[in-house]
Amino acid sequence: MALLNNLIEKLQWLPGIGRKTAQRLAFFLQKMEKARVQELADAIVRARTMLHECSICHNLSEHDPCEICRNGKRDTDRICVVEQPSDVMVIERTSEYRGTYHVLHGVISPIDNVGPDDLRIRALIERIKEHPVEEVIIATNPTTEGDVTALYIAKLLKPLGMSVTRIARGLPMGSDLDLADTTTLSRALEGRREL
Amino acid sequence: MALLNNLIEKLQWLPGIGRKTAQRLAFFLQKMEKARVQELADAIVRARTMLHECSICHNLSEHDPCEICRNGKRDTDRICVVEQPSDVMVIERTSEYRGTYHVLHGVISPIDNVGPDDLRIRALIERIKEHPVEEVIIATNPTTEGDVTALYIAKLLKPLGMSVTRIARGLPMGSDLDLADTTTLSRALEGRREL
Numbered sequence: 254m255a256l257l258n259n260l261i262e263k264l265q266w267l268p269g270i271g272r273k274t275a276q277r278l279a280f281f282l283q284k285m286e287k288a289r290v291q292e293l294a295d296a297i298v299r300a301r302t303m304l305h306e307c308s309i310c311h312n313l314s315e316h317d318p319c320e321i322c323r324n325g326k327r328d329t330d331r332i333c334v335v336e337q338p339s340d341v342m343v344i345e346r347t348s349e350y351r352g353t354y355h356v357l358h359g360v361i362s363p364i365d366n367v368g369p370d371d372l373r374i375r376a377l378i379e380r381i382k383e384h385p386v387e388e389v390i391i392a393t394n395p396t397t398e399g400d401v402t403a404l405y406i407a408k409l410l411k412p413l414g415m416s417v418t419r420i421a422r423g424l425p426m427g428s429d430l431d432l433a434d435t436t437t438l439s440r441a442l443e444g445r446r447e448l
Numbered sequence: 449m450a451l452l453n454n455l456i457e458k459l460q461w462l463p464g465i466g467r468k469t470a471q472r473l474a475f476f477l478q479k480m481e482k483a484r485v486q487e488l489a490d491a492i493v494r495a496r497t498m499l500h501e502c503s504i505c506h507n508l509s510e511h512d513p514c515e516i517c518r519n520g521k522r523d524t525d526r527i528c529v530v531e532q533p534s535d536v537m538v539i540e541r542t543s544e545y546r547g548t549y550h551v552l553h554g555v556i557s558p559i560d561n562v563g564p565d566d567l568r569i570r571a572l573i574e575r576i577k578e579h580p581v582e583e584v585i586i587a588t589n590p591t592t593e594g595d596v597t598a599l600y601i602a603k604l605l606k607p608l609g610m611s612v613t614r615i616a617r618g619l620p621m622g623s624d625l626d627l628a629d630t631t632t633l634s635r636a637l638e639g640r641r642e643l
Contacts, residue, residue, distance in 0.1 A: 283495070
């Protein structure tokens with residue numbers, strides 16, 4: 254079973270996949286049509302080898318500039334700053350936002366040895382100096398690291414004279430006051446708006 | 449993001465992987481070294497294309513006969529009948545069993561339209577007629593389907609004059625009487641042994 258053990262071992266490289274899940278996946282793959290297994294393997298390799306960072310927004314794309322940066326209908330006066338390419342996908346799914354993006358590829362995190370120079374922050378500043386914008390919306394995650402990164406970027410951008418905003422935090426839709434943690438609740442109170 | 453969406457879609461072919469997990473895996477793959485991604489994809493394809501059923505025991509192997517059937521040190525007087533190739537792996541890990549195996553590739557399950565002829569039962573009977581054995585240990589799962597399949601096979605084998613046994617069922621190690629369901633508990637009582 255060397256081939257099978259090899260596959261089970263390699264599947265465990267993936268996050269959240271332990272020995273049991275890897276085994277289940279490996280045996281499932283044995284029952285799948287060969288052509289489909291080949292398709293899956295090709296999709297993995299192609300996505301990894303053909304995706305590159307867009308030279309403007311640093312999102313992952315098979316084109317440079319990426320689809321969003323090339324799209325003439327997007328509002329180039331607005332840049333939404335996010336941590337990861339996956340965040341672009343999440344925001345795009347809302348169909349609310351028509352501006353452009355800037356992907357940092359991480360957050361400032363001294364514990365993980367990630368400083369500002371490890372992110373695409375300098376590229377953001379240069380991008381804005383070259384093409385000034387009206388607003389930069391910082392949509393890093395509502396975590397300590399996300400907040401620190403947001404403040405750091407805001408400090409650098411403010412002197413350039415534009416509006417720098419942070420996405421709102423508060424109670425998620427469909428949740429219950431009872432279940433909210435105190436920090437979320439106090440942020441929700443802070444961020445209250447007139448009805 | 450066509451390539452990425454394509455990958456995310458195909459990852460969802462796998463069991464237990466929904467959209468969110470597929471997304472997480474897809475982005476994780478982007479951060480992995482290209483060489484390792486290629487290795488993973490190769491392992492998937494090779495396992496699927498190079499593994500075949502052993503003509504003796506019907507386990508999956510890159511060789512025919514498989515490693516276990518070819519191994520001169522195994523006790524060929526004993527055959528352990530299991531549902532899936534993964535069960536062979538599980539039993540081998542105990543290092544308790546030195547006999548050979550027979551993989552059914554399923555269980556009798558009228559709901560799923562699986563009858564005896566869809567399994568490797570006929571192959572088992574022929575194998576035993578050709579090379580008689582002392583004992584057949586039926587290690588199908590302790591489920592209704594597993595029990596039905598075990599009884600069906602036992603009925604066919606008994607006239608051939610060998611011992612047909614079923615793996616014991618009882619309380620799992622480290623568990624608690626309080627937590628056992630009544631069926632498990634009554635089977636544990638039934639199967640009691642002198643100390």
